[in-house]
Amino acid sequence: MLIFDFFLLLFFALIVLFITVSIIYNTVKLGISPMPSSxxxxxxxxxxxxxxxxxxxxxxxxxxxxxxxxxxxxxxxxxxxxxxxxxxxxxxxxxxxxxxxxxxxxxxxxxxxxxxxxxxxxxxxxxxxxxxxxxxxxxxxxxxxxxxxxxxxxxxxxxxxxxxxxxxxxxxxxxxxxxxxxxxxxxxx
Ligand SMILES: C[S@@+](CC[C@H](N)C(=O)[O-])C[C@H]1O[C@@H](n2cnc3c(N)ncnc32)[C@H](O)[C@@H]1O
Known part of the structure; x- marks a missing residue:
């Protein structure tokens, strides 16, 4: 059970890491973040x-x-x-x-x-x-x-x-x- 929890946590951590890296990469490349208008x-x-x-x-x-x-x-x-x-x-x-x-x-x-x-x-x-x-x-x-x-x-x-x-x-x-x-x-x- 502990190992399952560990892998679940790792899975979500990797998804968050992927999202963060992808957004930072594109922000640097394009010169702007995807921040919406107010x-x-x-x-x-x-x-x-x-x-x-x-x-x-x-x-x-x-x-x-x-x-x-x-x-x-x-x-x-x-x-x-x-x-x-x-x-x-x-x-x-x-x-x-x-x-x-x-x-x-x-x-x-x-x-x-x-x-x-x-x-x-x-x-x-x-x-x-x-x-x-x-x-x-x-x-x-x-x-x-x-x-x-x-x-x-x-x-x-x-x-x-x-x-x-x-x-x-x-x-x-x-x-x-x-x-x-x-x-x-x-x-x-
Ligand atoms: C500040 S956001 C604006 C989002 C939306 N238009 C709004 O007003 O809520 C600017 C977006 O332009 C995108 N962008 C910048 N240069 C681009 C390009 N050459 N081709 C396509 N998208 C681009 C960025 O990735 C970013 O998501």
Whole structure:
């Protein structure tokens, strides 16, 4: 019995170790952890999606780095008529969000375990992200190419360099964090 307890404990310790190492590895590699947006930021992002949605009735909503799925799942439930897509490279968050998607039967949600920089975003009308400054620079470069269809980008906390926000909501938290809405149009270089 004691040996069984030992192996059970070892098994759980190895699972916890695997989860920890996997999350730390991907955080270092990608430059950001899978930390979800705060609830107040979600509410602001959803308000901006509703506003952008008035102009973009078709086209998908794509989360660049969908983490554990907190945002894409809420959006897919709120807009069952729209296609919602998430790109996530970190294995565990992608796995958990894919399981939740199956459990909740969200047919309008697709989750790719793929680098969003390499993805074809031309089916998107609204892009959403919660990333970090260097990632915003890369996205800004990608958007200069104006992928057909992309009309709006909503970013939690981090501005898109060289673009003027169309609207900014300051959320009521300690830092008065901004959530930006950008209108995307073809820029002259
Ligand atoms: C801070 S989390 C945001 C999660 C979710 N969007 C939210 O707002 O709650 C950022 C996520 O982006 C993912 N990520 C970063 N770079 C990526 C890339 N190039 N391709 C796919 N996912 C990426 C990270 O693994 C992380 O889970």
């Amino acid at each position: 609830n107040k930021a979600y509410l602001a992002m959803m308000q901006l999606i509703d506003e952008a949605g008035l102009e973009t009735k078709a086209g998908s909503i794509i989360d660049l780095g969908s983490g554990w799925g907190n945002f894409v799942i809420r959006i897919a439930k709120r807009h069952p008529q729209r296609t919602v897509v998430g790109y996530e490279l970190s294995y565990l968050p992608w796995l958990i969000s894919s399981l939740l998607k199956k459990l909740l039967g969200l047919k309008n949600l697709t989750l790719h375990r793929q680098d969003f920089y390499q993805a074809d975003l031309s089916s998107a009308s609204i892009l959403v992200c919660y990333l970090f400054p260097q990632a915003m620079e890369k996205i800004s470069d990608k958007l200069h190419l104006k992928q057909a269809g992309v009309n709006f980008l909503i970013s939690n906390n981090f501005a898109l360099p060289a673009w003027q926000p169309y609207k900014t909501i300051q959320i009521d938290d300690f830092y008065k964090s901004p959530v930006y809405l950008y209108k995307i149009y073809k820029k002259q270089r």
